[in-house]
Amino acid sequence: MIAPPPRPPVGSSSDAPKPLRADARRNRTRILDAAEAVFSEGGAAASTEEVANRAGVAIGTVFRHFPTKTDLLAAIMKELLRRLTDDVRTLDNDGDAATGLFTFFARMVAESAAKRTVVQLLADAGVGVDLGDSVRALQEAVGALLARAQRADVVRADVRLDEVMALLVSTCQGALHAGWDADLQRRTLAVVFAGLRPAPEGTASRR
Amino acid sequence: MIAPPPRPPVGSSSDAPKPLRADARRNRTRILDAAEAVFSEGGAAASTEEVANRAGVAIGTVFRHFPTKTDLLAAIMKELLRRLTDDVRTLDNDGDAATGLFTFFARMVAESAAKRTVVQLLADAGVGVDLGDSVRALQEAVGALLARAQRADVVRADVRLDEVMALLVSTCQGALHAGWDADLQRRTLAVVFAGLRPAPEGTASRR
């Protein structure tokens, strides 16, 4: 018999985050950076091999860190969503109540043009990609922004969060089109924002 | 020497639409019907083999009629666009000027939920799929509808066709999401339509 491996089961069995070796940590971030770049350009259909090349590692290394391509996609999506959520929270804390929602909306649409993957995956609601709480967190943050805008009376009171999210995702997808430039974006968003604003007093909204 | 084939070159050389054999004509429409169904359900990524199965023909037959998958996609897209364009023209001729644009907009968004391919391909502006004049024809028809709506003063005069098209395509993509139901659709479109309506007189639109 051979002596058992020297890892005594702490607690009962689970929850050991495992410290990574130095080179592994470095490669992991390289892979994530490369993946974000590659998938931003080519969409989720880009190949894992291209990610490996861009990161300067062998393809086996990518799969050691992320067992499936889906895991890799989920990882960069979570990171992107986290950043977006932070962005929204900052606007919610510091920004002008009257412009916060519109600022974020415009910013996200502008970025979408460069990040196909976010849009594709958000739109597909992850056909297998588990984004867990990340999407919910973003929604809640946008919800706060919306509530403030409504309190400041720059957005109609009867507008709900889910249609704002629907408009946001839709417009982001729109931004991927050929022919979408800064001017078209400005005019398109102007229509959406006008639709969100309250009808001036004394004017019942016609439906 | 052998006698030359008995097809004398009419005109100079080109423009012979060639009558198809009876079975070929039948199969061609079967394939188109099957393709529309298959690609509507699964999007453009669905396989050509599935189209062949659904049509009840061998895969070689599909490729005889449409040398590449792209050709097949272009064919069904042109047909769909033609139908949409007809639809718009009908509304333009018969319908109420005040509601025509909104009616068409809502109708197309509702249909999108069931027709992934249209939306995907329109959005990608055909990465290789040549739709020729079909898109232009639809745009012109919608443009006429827009002009009428503006003359009837139900749409702001400064709204241009390209942002209407951008909003249309964006919203159609939105309709593909999980969670998109009739109620969400109604509220989302309400925002877009409110944004298109003129600001009530005496109220300068704030930007």
Next chain:
DNA sequence: GAAAATAGTGAGTCGCCACTCACCTTGTCA
């Protein structure tokens, strides 16, 4: 009703891509 043209068939080819694994390299720790 037979020849000739046209169409249908489906096993097979080819390339792409996600994923594996036996072996080598490097970091870590005593």
Next chain:
DNA sequence: TGACAAGGTGAGTGGCGACTCACTATTTTC
């Protein structure tokens, strides 16, 4: 510094999907 576990490597595997082609079947034509 040496031993060993953790990590890296990249040729190889398997599956899928677009597309081909030698052969057979059906129309059309005379």
